[in-house]
Amino acid sequence: MEDTLKLGGREFHSRFILGSGKYSLSLIEAAVQYAGAEIITLAVRRANTQEHENILDYIPKGVTLLPNTSGARNAQEAVRIARLARELGCGDFVKIEIMRDTKYLLPDNAETIKATEILAKEGFVVMPYMYPDLNAARDLVNAGAASVMPLAAPIGSNKGLATREFIQILIDEIDLPVIVDAGIGRPSQACEAMEMGAAAVMSNTALATAGDLPAMAEAFRKAVEAGRSAYLSGLGRVLERGGAPSDTLTGFLHD
Amino acid sequence: MVTVNGKPVEAAGMTAAALVEAQGYACAQVAVECNEEIIPKAELGSTVIRDGDVVEIVRFVGGG
Numbered sequence: 001m002e003d004t005l006k007l008g009g010r011e012f013h014s015r016f017i018l019g020s021g022k023y024s025l026s027l028i029e030a031a032v033q034y035a036g037a038e039i040i041t042l043a044v045r046r047a048n049t050q051e052h053e054n055i056l057d058y059i060p061k062g063v064t065l066l067p068n069t070s071g072a073r074n075a076q077e078a079v080r081i082a083r084l085a086r087e088l089g090c091g092d093f094v095k096i097e098i099m100r101d102t103k104y105l106l107p108d109n110a111e112t113i114k115a116t117e118i119l120a121k122e123g124f125v126v127m128p129y130m131y132p133d134l135n136a137a138r139d140l141v142n143a144g145a146a147s148v149m150p151l152a153a154p155i156g157s158n159k160g161l162a163t164r165e166f167i168q169i170l171i172d173e174i175d176l177p178v179i180v181d182a183g184i185g186r187p188s189q190a191c192e193a194m195e196m197g198a199a200a201v202m203s204n205t206a207l208a209t210a211g212d213l214p215a216m217a218e219a220f221r222k223a224v225e226a227g228r229s230a231y232l233s234g235l236g237r238v239l240e241r242g243g244a245p246s247d248t249l250t251g252f253l254h255d
Numbered sequence: 256m257v258t259v260n261g262k263p264v265e266a267a268g269m270t271a272a273a274l275v276e277a278q279g280y281a282c283a284q285v286a287v288e289c290n291e292e293i294i295p296k297a298e299l300g301s302t303v304i305r306d307g308d309v310v311e312i313v314r315f316v317g318g319g
Contacts, residue, residue: 019317019318020317020319021316021317021318021319022317022319023317041318041319042315042317043315043317043318043319044286044313044315044316045313046311046313047260047280047285047312047313047314049278049279054284054314054315055315055316055317056284056315067315067318068319070318080288083293084286084293084311084313085286085315087286087296088285088286088313088314088315089296090315155319182319204318205319
């Protein structure tokens with residue numbers, strides 16, 4: 001059976017979701033191509049007379065757009081942004097992002113649950129960015145989320161899987177795709193998240209702040225694929241203590 | 256006076272479509288909200304902006 005990521009009635013072969021922030025529009029096509037990405041995130045902002053280029057012109061056809069609600073401080077603002085994003089005419093997917101805290105950019109789970117419930121009822125494919133808390137994740141499932149997107153570390157920090165144990169709990173207990181979002185700074189961390197059983201990994205800053213963006217996009221693609229294969233293979237066991245030889249223990253020369 | 260993206264603009268009596276274009280945008284690339292209610296794209300040409308309205312014109316930008 002083909003291994004695909006199912007979201008909102010669609011199937012994706014790529015398990016690497018690409019952000020489009022903080023780098024040149026002219027790099028987006030290469031980033032998508034090298035990342036092998038089939039989903040890309042966007043933000044909604046006031047139109048600005050200084051910038052006339054349309055980001056949609058730079059995104060290859062066939063890539064699913066995942067607008068976020070960044071800038072929202074509560075459920076009501078997130079709902080408003082999500083509706084505007086849909087009016088922009090690019091589908092029903094939305095990544096809910098609600099933050100009250102501007103230093104650590106941590107999500108407000110309670111408001112995120114409220115917004116998820118409203119938007120799911122309006123037919124959105126709701127992908128909430130969240131702090132990895134099992135109770136909140138269960139509430140998001142009941143509110144109609146299509147996935148949950150727990151943070152690995154604060155947005156843009158590149159610090160890796162700081163919340164590792166709690167993400168593992170979500171993977172083990174939540175019956176929706178768990179997509180690790182925010183804080184993943186290196187391909188090895190993306191690989192580890194996939195080995196743990198994450199359904200996908202999302203990254204933006206790790207690429208935007210890399211020396212060579214397309215090359216890093218490719219490294220992430222390979223890491224996510226390797227981690228997925230490792231998860232599907234079933235990782236080897238870890239010994240509590242001691243060692244176990246890889247060779248047979250008979251037929252030594254001194255026997 | 257109408258407030259457009261936080262700034263005062265003389266736009267009372269214009270249609271939403273005319274306002275969008277006067278601001279330098281293409282209707283196809285933006286979404287428009289008037290007093291926190293979305294004006295559907297198909298109604299931009301027939302919706303008249305009134306004195307005191309608060310209009311937001313938004314578009315997609317890069318984001319994570």
